[in-house]
Amino acid sequence: MNFVVSSNELLNRLQTISKVISSKNNLPILNHFLFQLKGDELKITACDIETTFVTTLKIENVMSEGEIAIPAKLLTDSLREFSDQPLVFKVDSSTLSIEMRWNSGKSNILGANVDEFPAIPVIDEESKSTIEITSEALLESISSTLFATAEDQLRPVMNGIYFDLDQENNNLTFVASDAHKLVRYMRNDVTIEKTASFILPKKPANLLRSILTKEEENVKIEFDGKNVLFSLGNYVLVCHLIDGVYPSYNSVIPKNNPNKVTVDRVEFLNSIRRVATFSSPASNLIKLKIEGNELTSYAQDLDFSISGDDRITCQYDGADMEIGFKSTFLIEILANISSQNVLIELADSNRAALFLPFDKSEKDDLLMLLMPMMIG
Numbered sequence: 001m002n003f004v005v006s007s008n009e010l011l012n013r014l015q016t017i018s019k020v021i022s023s024k025n026n027l028p029i030l031n032h033f034l035f036q037l038k039g040d041e042l043k044i045t046a047c048d049i050e051t052t053f054v055t056t057l058k059i060e061n062v063m064s065e066g067e068i069a070i071p072a073k074l075l076t077d078s079l080r081e082f083s084d085q086p087l088v089f090k091v092d093s094s095t096l097s098i099e100m101r102w103n104s105g106k107s108n109i110l111g112a113n114v115d116e117f118p119a120i121p122v123i124d125e126e127s128k129s130t131i132e133i134t135s136e137a138l139l140e141s142i143s144s145t146l147f148a149t150a151e152d153q154l155r156p157v158m159n160g161i162y163f164d165l166d167q168e169n170n171n172l173t174f175v176a177s178d179a180h181k182l183v184r185y186m187r188n189d190v191t192i193e194k195t196a197s198f199i200l201p202k203k204p205a206n207l208l209r210s211i212l213t214k215e216e217e218n219v220k221i222e223f224d225g226k227n228v229l230f231s232l233g234n235y236v237l238v239c240h241l242i243d244g245v246y247p248s249y250n251s252v253i254p255k256n257n258p259n260k261v262t263v264d265r266v267e268f269l270n271s272i273r274r275v276a277t278f279s280s281p282a283s284n285l286i287k288l289k290i291e292g293n294e295l296t297s298y299a300q301d302l303d304f305s306i307s308g309d310d311r312i313t314c315q316y317d318g319a320d321m322e323i324g325f326k327s328t329f330l331i332e333i334l335a336n337i338s339s340q341n342v343l344i345e346l347a348d349s350n351r352a353a354l355f356l357p358f359d360k361s362e363k364d365d366l367l368m369l370l371m372p373m374m375i376g
Contacts, residue, residue: 001066257345259318278308
């Protein structure tokens with residue numbers, strides 16, 4: 001294998017896909033990039049067994065084709081020290097030696113046998129489901145739900161984002177929950193071929209979010225019962241799905257919530273942050289008292305005899321009430337709603353509260369649920 005490539009372009013691609021490589025790999029081959037050059041296309045793959053990340057580059061100057069596994073950290077660390085310039089790669093497949101030449105020097109490193117590299121999972125054609133979504137919509141969907149996923153070894157289905165495809169209503173719903181908070185984000189601008197669902201693990205969801213900010217083209221999603229494949233402009237991400245049945249999320253969303261608060265989201269968020277400083281580190285409890293058009297946040301730490309409260313104005317339709325929340329969860333909820341005002345729907349101090357963007361969109365529907373805490 002012999003070719004010439006831009007050092008900057010190569011480094012940018014390697015830095016993106018290297019995020020999939022685990023720091024504690026049991027298989028030494030997983031610490032390598034797989035380089036495969038065929039025609040004028042260089043395909044580079046990184047893998048951690050569960051997730052595979054692939055990028056492709058067009059190579060203008062190809063002397064010979066081939067494939068090799070190259071140590072990932074060594075290659076990326078060396079490329080960071082280059083200004084943008086042409087790099088000449090020359091690989092001897094018989095000895096696995098890799099020579100890299102540049103304007104003022106060269107290096108020699110030892111690669112690994114490509115036969116040891118895991119095969120990329122293949123989506124079963126017979127059971128495959130396919131959807132296409134804009135990169136902007138997918139980014140918004142993942143960003144709105146990822147923070148609510150759990151870290152639960154006993155219930156692994158909660159450790160990812162649930163994709164729920166409803167052909168009848170032509171809706172694609174994204175759900176995440178850790179049993180304390182739940183986010184349901186629905187898109188109605190996606191064409192659904194058939195009703196289906198899958199659970200995307202947290203790690204590939206994070207990887208997708210990191211590259212979607214740079215993508216403008218639509219994303220094609222193909223999945224079967226075991227794997228899902230995301231096709232983007234210059235990248236392909238394939239991963240194993242979380243096996244199991246996701247809980248019935250709609251059944252936990254309270255339907256009758258007579259008390260409704262409308263408040264400036266940023267003002268409320270800043271108020272909570274100010275008062276949370278005085279909450280007990282053990283509970284992070286913050287109490288909300290709603291009377292008329294005034295919303296008071298209150299927190300205290302009896303161990304250190306400290307307390308704090310903060311009052312802001314709101315629009316309130318309902319009976320006076322008090323309710324308690326974990327301040328860290330409340331801050332997460334408010335930080336992940338983008339509208340200027342937020343609508344909070346409440347029933348009583350013992351039932352879940354709903355947080356909704358006040359400004360509705362025609363293309364999407366966002367609902368966030370937060371369980372209350374006992375306020376004593």
